Amino acid sequence: MDYKNIYIEEENNIATITINRPKKLNALNKRTIEELHVAFKELDEDTGIKVIIITGSGEKAFVAGADISEFSDFSIQEGWQLAAEGQKLLFNFVENLSTPVIAAVNGFALGGGLELAMSCHFRLASENAKMGLPEVTLGLIPGYGGTQRLPMLIGKGRAMEMIMTAGMIDAATALDYGLVNHVVSQEELLPLGHKIASRISNNSSVAIKYAINAVNAGFKYDVNGYAAEVDAFGSCFGTNDFKEGTSAFLEKRKADFPGS
Numbered sequence: 001m002d003y004k005n006i007y008i009e010e011e012n013n014i015a016t017i018t019i020n021r022p023k024k025l026n027a028l029n030k031r032t033i034e035e036l037h038v039a040f041k042e043l044d045e046d047t048g049i050k051v052i053i054i055t056g057s058g059e060k061a062f063v064a065g066a067d068i069s070e071f072s073d074f075s076i077q078e079g080w081q082l083a084a085e086g087q088k089l090l091f092n093f094v095e096n097l098s099t100p101v102i103a104a105v106n107g108f109a110l111g112g113g114l115e116l117a118m119s120c121h122f123r124l125a126s127e128n129a130k131m132g133l134p135e136v137t138l139g140l141i142p143g144y145g146g147t148q149r150l151p152m153l154i155g156k157g158r159a160m161e162m163i164m165t166a167g168m169i170d171a172a173t174a175l176d177y178g179l180v181n182h183v184v185s186q187e188e189l190l191p192l193g194h195k196i197a198s199r200i201s202n203n204s205s206v207a208i209k210y211a212i213n214a215v216n217a218g219f220k221y222d223v224n225g226y227a228a229e230v231d232a233f234g235s236c237f238g239t240n241d242f243k244e245g246t247s248a249f250l251e252k253r254k255a256d257f258p259g260s
Contacts, residue, residue, distance in 0.1 A: 001039075005032040008039060013050040014197045015043045016190070018057050025064035026056040028112045037089040044099045047259055050201035052097075053193045054120065055104040056113075059186055062105040062129070063113025068138070083143035086112075091119040091144045096216060098209040100200055104193045105129045106186060110168070115144040118153060121212065123179065124193055125171040126186040131179065132168035152219055154179050204241035204257045 009016045017039055019026040036054075043049045056062040071082055094101055094116070103109075103120035109131045117123050117131075125131075133142045133150065141147060142163065151159040154177040162169065171183045184192050200208065210232035218225030236242050240260045248255035 001035060003035050003039070005029075006035050006039060008043070010049065011194075012198065013048060013201045014053065014194060015046075015049045015051075016053045016055065016193075017043075018055055019063055020057040022058045022060075024067065025061035025108060026058075026113070027064055027067045028116070029067035029070050033086055033090050037093060040090075040094060040097060040101075044097050047205075049099060050205055051197035052099055052101045053104055053190070053197060054101060054116070055106050055190065055193075059107060059128070061107040061113070062103070062109040063116055064108040065111035065113055065134070066144075079143075086144050091115055094119040095121075095145075095149075096212075098212065099205075100197075100208060100212070102193050102197060104189050105131070105171075105180065106189055110134055111142065111146075112144050115142060115146045115149070118149040118179075119145060122181050124182045124184070124189060124196075125174060125180040126189045127171050127183055128186060129171040129174070129180075129183075130168045131171075131174050132166065133163050134166040134168075136164065137166045150179075153177075204239075204245055204255075205259045206239045206241040206257075207236055207245075210236055 005019065005021050007018050007020055009018070017036070019032060021027060021032065040052065043052055071079065074082065101120040103117040103123040105117050105123055105125040107126065107129060109117050109129060111134055114131050114133055133146045135142050147163065150162065158177060161167070169177070171180065174180045175183045182192060214225065214229040214232045217223045217228035241257045244257055245255045
């Protein structure tokens with residue numbers, strides 16, 4: 001795909017996707033969502049990529065929301081389709097990706113931007129980051145998973161307050177709420193992301209895939225997370241990574257995981 005709104009950089013088994021619509025504060029439009037879907041899919045299929053970092057261009061915004069001009073005149077059916085397709089193509093897709101995805105929130109993460117960050121496996125933020133779900137000021141509600149993921153991450157009461165007031169929280173509050181794992185300066189954000197990604201990439205990509213699936217299962221109403229963990233744990237015993245990991249441990253050497 002010919003990317004117009006994103007670009008990808010690869011280094012040491014780590015891919016960084018940058019959303020590049022600075023004049024629109026990196027707002028998500030249909031084209032950007034489609035490009036991100038293709039990028040995540042291709043990177044996930046690339047066995048040489050162990051971790052994906054996603055961030056926004058510039059110093060103002062990660063993603064400042066959805067591109068409202070695209071849907072301001074939508075009908076009920078079109079609005080339903082917008083949310084359903086977006087969740088399938090990007091937000092649910094990222095959450096269930098086998099490759100770990102880290103959001104490096106480098107500024108405003110509002111509406112669809114915060115929803116994108118929350119769909120990632122965890123989040124880092126720069127000190128200037130601001131996060132919120134302002135949809136009710138438009139007569140809408142979050143439609144890309146915000147009403148579901150925010151309560152899971154910060155609790156029902158805090159999520160209800162953020163959604164109903166449409167208020168923004170700063171990076172320090174997000175850290176206190178558990179919405180982000182680390183807060184650093186803008187200059188330190190991507191280096192920290194790469195440092196954590198490098199630590200992840202040293203481990204078994206197969207085991208990490210199973211861990212992602214097991215953790216996600218615990219947040220699904222129709223899945224027994226404990227049973228999913230048992231199944232995943234058992235499956236690990238049939239992998240080459242398990243054989244290498246246990247052999248390396250017993251031989252007191254560093255494991256060289258084949259990723260299978």
